[in-house]
Amino acid sequence: METYQHLSIKEWALEDRPREKLLYKGLASLSDAELLAILIGSGSAKESAVELSKKILRDCQNNLNTLGKKTVNDLKLSYHGVGDAKAISIVASLELGRRRKLQETEERSKIASSQEVCDIFQPILGDLPHEEFWVLMLNRSNKVIAKNKVSQGGISGTVIDVRLILKSAIDHLASSIVLCHNHPSGNRQPSEADTKITKKMSEAGRIMDIPVLDHIIVTDDSYFSYADEGMI
Structure with a gap:
């Protein structure tokens, strides 16, 4: 992945783009940063969505539980290129994960x-x-x-x-x-x-x-x- 450090995702080899990688290799082949990049869709002029996602995760010690505590404002104010839409996508997806876990445990009564x-x-x-x-x-x-x-x-x-x-x-x-x-x-x-x-x-x-x-x-x-x- 380092080969593409200064390229936009569209310039990467087809098999290394997160969406295409998901389709051809399956969900398990993607890193947390790549999954997060799919959610936010695009980065900025200076960095790709994957690079932005890596930065966000690094600031959370690569811990999704820590990321789950971030608010929309936390994300917007901390990262260039993250506006309302991207921040809401991240927060909403993590909330869905919480609700899925809760639903699974409630079935075991x-x-x-x-x-x-x-x-x-x-x-x-x-x-x-x-x-x-x-x-x-x-x-x-x-x-x-x-x-x-x-x-x-x-x-x-x-x-x-x-x-x-x-x-x-x-x-x-x-x-x-x-x-x-x-x-x-x-x-x-x-x-x-x-x-x-x-x-x-x-x-x-x-x-x-x-x-x-x-x-x-x-x-x-x-x-x-x-x-x-x-x-x-």
Whole structure:
């Protein structure tokens, strides 16, 4: 690919153009930069779409999860040649990927492990710049009845109301619940406040005969489980 560094994509050999490469060699043959180049369509007078895509990915440490956190304005303001249309194409495609992952996990409705809870919430919470607190409600067979967002906070915390969580569980006739929130910092370790609310919710759930099975803390690439660590 370096041979074509100063050529536009139209001047590349036919088999090296991203769209043609996809058609003739298949999706797996394309790099992340080439797939991104197909989305944005064109670069600028100084660089091809692939070169622009490589620059964008390099600034994201070649991590698609990091790219998924970028907004339309982030992309427009950071890269020459990226306007509304290109930025929207990138953001929309990554959102589709998140929704596909979420849909796949929702089809597996019976919860048997902390990983399965993480699979449900990571597409929802993993990329958020602020904290959100959610509750997963289960029936006696540990099948998902509902998932509710309880509260939304700032970068470092959120406030929850134990009574509202239990009321929602009762309204849904839940037999048990799982708590989940995210840490935008990327640090999956629980804070003292996290542990206090876990203990408070567990005690209240025990009284109401709606046990709290776990509390999951999600980051963009990992999670922490109170149950797995024997802390609930």
